[in-house]
Amino acid sequence: VAPALLGCVLAHETADGLVAVELTEVEAYSGATDPASHAYRGMTGRNAVMFGPPGYAYVYFTYGMHFCVNVVCQPAGTASAVLLRAGRVVAGESLARRRRAGRRAADAQDGTTAGALDGTLVSARDGTTADDLEVAARGARDVVTARDLARGPARLCQALAVTRAQNGADLCAPASPLRLLPGHVSLSADDIAQGSAAAGISAEGGIPADDAGRTQVKPVISTGPRVGVTAAAEVAWRFWLAGDPTVSAYRLHKRRAR
DNA sequence: AGCCAGATGTCCT
DNA sequence: GGACATCTGGCTA
Numbered sequence: 001v002a003p004a005l006l007g008c009v010l011a012h013e014t015a016d017g018l019v020a021v022e023l024t025e026v027e028a029y030s031g032a033t034d035p036a037s038h039a040y041r042g043m044t045g046r047n048a049v050m051f052g053p054p055g056y057a058y059v060y061f062t063y064g065m066h067f068c069v070n071v072v073c074q075p076a077g078t079a080s081a082v083l084l085r086a087g088r089v090v091a092g093e094s095l096a097r098r099r100r101a102g103r104r105a106a107d108a109q110d111g112t113t114a115g116a117l118d119g120t121l122v123s124a125r126d127g128t129t130a131d132d133l134e135v136a137a138r139g140a141r142d143v144v145t146a147r148d149l150a151r152g153p154a155r156l157c158q159a160l161a162v163t164r165a166q167n168g169a170d171l172c173a174p175a176s177p178l179r180l181l182p183g184h185v186s187l188s189a190d191d192i193a194q195g196s197a198a199a200g201i202s203a204e205g206g207i208p209a210d211d212a213g214r215t216q217v218k219p220v221i222s223t224g225p226r227v228g229v230t231a232a233a234e235v236a237w238r239f240w241l242a243g244d245p246t247v248s249a250y251r252l253h254k255r256r257a258r
Numbered sequence: 259a260g261c262c263a264g265a266t267g268t269c270c271t
Numbered sequence: 272g273g274a275c276a277t278c279t280g281g282c283t284a
Contacts, residue, residue, distance in 0.1 A: 027277070029277075037277090038277080044269075046267080060267090060276095060277080061267060062267080062276050062278065063264080063266080063267095063275095063276060063279080064264070064265025064267070064276090065265050065278080065279085066265095068277060070277085083277055085277085152279070153277065153278075154277095155278090227278090229277065253277095
C-alpha cells in the first residue's frame with residue numbers, strides 16, 4: 001500500500017478552506033511483527049484506530065508538540081499503517097503557508113527565493129544593498145518556501161491542519177473533510193514492483209513537470225530505511241518519489257541524553 | 259553534518 | 272516516577 005500512495009492526494013477541507021498535497025514520501029509500519037510500530041506491543045488507547053478497519057486516519061501526538069498522520073491499511077484486527085511523511089501542496093497554498101508561517105525562515109539553499117512569493121526578489125548578488133538584504137531577511141523569516149510547506153510528517157499535518165480531531169477520520173468517504181484521492185499518475189502493480197526492485201540504482205534525476213506541476217512521466221520510486229527509527233532500522237520501508245524536492249531529509253535516530 | 263532545546267502524552271517499572 | 276517519542280527549527284562547525 002505504501003508505494004501505491006505515492007502520487008495520491010490528501011485533501012483537508014476546514015472552515016478556513018481547502019488544502020491538498022500530493023504525497024511524495026511515505027513509510028510502512030507493520031503491526032505485530034514490526035518493533036518500530038506503535039502497535040507492536042498490542043492495542044492501547046492511543047493506537048486503537050490502527051486495529052480498526054482500513055482507510056481511516058491514525059493521528060498521533062509526539063515530542064510534546066507535533067502531530068503525524070497514518071493511513072490504516074489492513075482489515076480490522078490486524079494493525080498496520082502507512083505514515084505520510086511529505087507531500088507537495090497542490091491546492092490551498094496560501095492557507096498552508098499561513099498555517100506554517102513563522103516556523104522557519106526560507107531555506108537559502110533550495111534555489112528558490114522566498115521573496116518571489118510576494119514579488120520581491122531576494123538575492124545576494126552584487127548590486128543588492130545592505131538595506132535590501134535586511135528587508136529580504138526579515139521577510140524570509142516569516143515565509144516558508146513552497147518546498148517546505150509539507151516536507152516532513154509534522155509539517156504535513158500543520159499545513160493540512162490535521163490534529164487529534166482527525167484521529168479516526170474516514171479517508172475514503174467522498175464527503176469526508178479529510179480524504180484521499182487518486183493522483184495524476186497511477187502506478188500499476190508492475191510499476192510498484194519495479195520501483196522497489198530499482199531502489200538504490202535509480203538515478204535521482206528529478207521528475208519533469210508541466211506548468212501546473214503535474215508529472216508527465218511515470219515517477220521512479222526509491223526506497224530506504226525509515227527515518228527516526230532504531231528498532232528494525234535495516235528494513236527499507238520508506239518510499240519516495242526519486243528526485244522530488246519535497247521529500248524530507250533523512251535523519252538518523254538520536255537517543256536523548258539521560 | 260551534528261548538536262540541542264522545546265512540550266507533553268504514553269507507556270513501562 | 273521516569274524514559275523517551277514515526278519531529279522541527281535554530282545554531283555551530
